[in-house]
Amino acid sequence: MSEARLFKPRFNPAKPIFNIVVFLLYLFLLAPLIIVFVVSFASNQYLSFPPEGFTLKWYQALPSETIFVEGMKVSLIVAVFVTVVVLAIGVPAALALQRFEFKSKAAMEAFFLSPLLTPSIVLALGMVLLFGPLNLNNTYTGIIIGHVAITIPFVIRTTIMSLATADTSCEDAARILGAGPWTVFRRVTLPIIRPGVIAGGVIAFIVSFDEAVISLFVAESGLPTLPVQVLRYVENSADAAVAALSVILILISLAVVVVVERVMGLRKALN
Amino acid sequence: MTTITTENPVPGTREGLESGVLEAAANKRRKRTYLALLIPGILGLLVSFVFPLLYMVRMSFNEGAPDGVVIDTFTFQTYIKPLTDPYYWRVTLDTFRMGLTVGVLCLVVSYPIALFLVRSTSKYKGLLLAIAIAPLLTSAVVRTYGWMVILGTNGLVNTSLESMGLIGSPLKLTNNMTGVTIGLVEIFMPYAILAMISGFGRLSPQLEEAAGSLGASKFKVFMRVTLPLSLPGVFTAFLLVFVMAISTFITPRLLGGGSVQVLATEIYDQTTGLLNWPFAAALSVILLVLFGTIIAIYQRIVQKIGG
Numbered sequence A: 001m002s003e004a005r006l007f008k009p010r011f012n013p014a015k016p017i018f019n020i021v022v023f024l025l026y027l028f029l030l031a032p033l034i035i036v037f038v039v040s041f042a043s044n045q046y047l048s049f050p051p052e053g054f055t056l057k058w059y060q061a062l063p064s065e066t067i068f069v070e071g072m073k074v075s076l077i078v079a080v081f082v083t084v085v086v087l088a089i090g091v092p093a094a095l096a097l098q099r100f101e102f103k104s105k106a107a108m109e110a111f112f113l114s115p116l117l118t119p120s121i122v123l124a125l126g127m128v129l130l131f132g133p134l135n136l137n138n139t140y141t142g143i144i145i146g147h148v149a150i151t152i153p154f155v156i157r158t159t160i161m162s163l164a165t166a167d168t169s170c171e172d173a174a175r176i177l178g179a180g181p182w183t184v185f186r187r188v189t190l191p192i193i194r195p196g197v198i199a200g201g202v203i204a205f206i207v208s209f210d211e212a213v214i215s216l217f218v219a220e221s222g223l224p225t226l227p228v229q230v231l232r233y234v235e236n237s238a239d240a241a242v243a244a245l246s247v248i249l250i251l252i253s254l255a256v257v258v259v260v261e262r263v264m265g266l267r268k269a270l271n
Numbered sequence B: 001m002t003t004i005t006t007e008n009p010v011p012g013t014r015e016g017l018e019s020g021v022l023e024a025a026a027n028k029r030r031k032r033t034y035l036a037l038l039i040p041g042i043l044g045l046l047v048s049f050v051f052p053l054l055y056m057v058r059m060s061f062n063e064g065a066p067d068g069v070v071i072d073t074f075t076f077q078t079y080i081k082p083l084t085d086p087y088y089w090r091v092t093l094d095t096f097r098m099g100l101t102v103g104v105l106c107l108v109v110s111y112p113i114a115l116f117l118v119r120s121t122s123k124y125k126g127l128l129l130a131i132a133i134a135p136l137l138t139s140a141v142v143r144t145y146g147w148m149v150i151l152g153t154n155g156l157v158n159t160s161l162e163s164m165g166l167i168g169s170p171l172k173l174t175n176n177m178t179g180v181t182i183g184l185v186e187i188f189m190p191y192a193i194l195a196m197i198s199g200f201g202r203l204s205p206q207l208e209e210a211a212g213s214l215g216a217s218k219f220k221v222f223m224r225v226t227l228p229l230s231l232p233g234v235f236t237a238f239l240l241v242f243v244m245a246i247s248t249f250i251t252p253r254l255l256g257g258g259s260v261q262v263l264a265t266e267i268y269d270q271t272t273g274l275l276n277w278p279f280a281a282a283l284s285v286i287l288l289v290l291f292g293t294i295i296a297i298y299q300r301i302v303q304k305i306g307g
Helices: A014-039 A057-064 A066-099 A105-117 A120-131 A140-165 A169-176 A181-210 A213-219 A226-236 A241-270 B002-007 B020-059 B077-084 B086-119 B125-137 B140-151 B156-163 B177-199 B205-213 B218-247 B250-256 B263-273 B277-306
Strands: B063-065 B069-071
Touching: A014 A241, A014 B086, A014 B125, A014 B140, A014 B177, A057 A066, A057 A241, A066 A105, A066 A140, A066 A181, A066 A226, A066 B020, A105 A140, A105 B020, A120 A140, A120 A213, A120 B020, A120 B218, A120 B263, A120 B277, A140 A181, A140 A213, A140 B020, A169 A181, A181 A241, A213 A226, A213 B263, A226 A241, A226 B140, A226 B250, A241 B125, A241 B140, B020 B277, B063 B077, B063 B277, B077 B086, B077 B277, B086 B125, B086 B177, B086 B218, B086 B263, B086 B277, B125 B177, B140 B156, B140 B177, B140 B250, B177 B218, B177 B250, B205 B218, B218 B263, B218 B277, B250 B263, B263 B277
Parallel strands: none
Antiparallel strands: B063 B069
C-alpha cells in the first residue's frame, strides 16, 4: 500500500487529536440545527432545557398558524418569480460574458457580481427609499425586484462555469450544418449547460426564499414573507412553533438539493 | 451556406470571410448579438441595484424632519452627526470590533475543518463537505433562533452547567455581544470553509511529507509548510467573514435583543422607528465606504503578496 513511501510513518498522536477537534467543530457548526430539531419535539411550553417529553403538537399546530401559512405563500410566489426572471436575464448575460469578446468584458462581469459585495442592509434601504415614490413597497413586484439583485450573481456564476467547461465543437458543428443562433442555443448549448443553469436556479430560489433583510425593509407591514414572519415571531414569543417550522424548511431545502444533485450527478455520468 | 458562415463566424472556417466588408458586417452583427444578450441583465441590475443605491446616496444629502418628512435640499448635515457624535463613533467602532473578533474566531474554528477536508482521502469526503456547507441552505433567522435556544437563560448551556453545579446563576450569553459573536462565528463558518478550501490550491500532502521525511517535526512542518501555503485561503476567508459580519443585521437584532448596537441595527432603527430617512441613508453610505475601503486595502495586500 505504501510502497511509494520511503519511511513508514511513525504512530502520530497528533492525528486522533486532530480528528477529535474536527469532530467537535462539526458539532459546533451543526449545533443550532440539531437543537432546533430536538426542541421541535419537546413538550415544554416555553423554550427551555432539558426536554420534558416527546410531542408532535408543534407540528400539528402549524397548519392553523395563519401567519406562517400566509408567509409561506408569499415566499413561494416571490421565489418562483425571482427564479424565472433571474434565469431569463442571467443566462443570456452569462452567455455574452463567456462566449463573446468585447472591450469592457471584465468590468461587465464585475458589475454583474457586485451585488454580492454590497451589504444587503444598504441595498434594502436603497430599495425602500426608491420604491416609496414608485408605490412598489409592500407589493410582490417590489420584493421580486429586490431579490433579483442578490440572486443574479449566483446564476451568472454557475452558468459561466458550465459554459467554460463545455466543449464548443458541437455548437460549431450545428452552425456549420446551418442552424441559426437561436436553434444552436436551444438545441445544443442549453442542453450542455443545463446542470449549471439548474444549479443557478436552485440557488436563486433558496436565496430568495430565505432572504429576510430586503423583505423586511420593503414589505414588512403589507406583505411579510416567511422569514419576516419567523423573525417577528421569534422576537415576541418563546415557544417551539418556529422550531417545528424550521425543521420542515430544512427538510424541504435538503430534498431540493438531493434531487438536483441526483439530476446533475446523472448528467455528469452521462457526459 | 456562405450567408450562414458570415453571420456566425466560426473559428477555423474563415475562408468565407475574405472580403473586409463581410468581416465588418459580421463584427457588427456579433456586437449586436452580445449587446442583445447583455441588455436584459443590465436593465435588471440598474433597476434592482444601481438606481436604489444612487437614490440612497442622493437621499443622504437631504434633511430629515420629524414624522418621516424629507426636506429636499443639498446639505452635509446628515454626515456631521455620525462623524461628531461620540455615540456613532462607538457604534462604528463596535461594528468594526465585532467584525474583527468574528473574523478571527471564525478562521480558528474553520481552519481545521478546511484542512481536514482538503487532506481527506475518505470516500465520505463529498458527504463531509456537503454537511459542512449544508447550514447555508437554512435561513440565518432559523440558525440564530437555534443559538437563542442554546445560549438563553434556560438554554442548553446554562441548564447543563447549572445541573453540573458549575455555576450558581445563569450566565448572560444572550442579549449581549458575546451571544452575537458566537452566533455569527457559526453562521459564517460554511463561507470561511469554502473560501479556505478554494484558496488551499498550492497545499499538497507530498510537500508536507517531504518536509517530514527530511526531518522536520510535525510542528515545524505546519509552521513552515502548511501554514504559509494556506495563507491565501485564510486571507480570503477572513475578508469575506469580516465584510459580512460588519453589515449583518438579523443576528445582532435577535441575539442582541436590542442591547447590541451596530451600524446595521442603527440603520434599521433610524428607518422604521424614527423614520429619519436621510440620516439612515448617511449611515448606509458610511457603512458602504467602510466596506469599499477594506476591500480595496485587502486587494492591495493580496497584490503585494502575489506579486
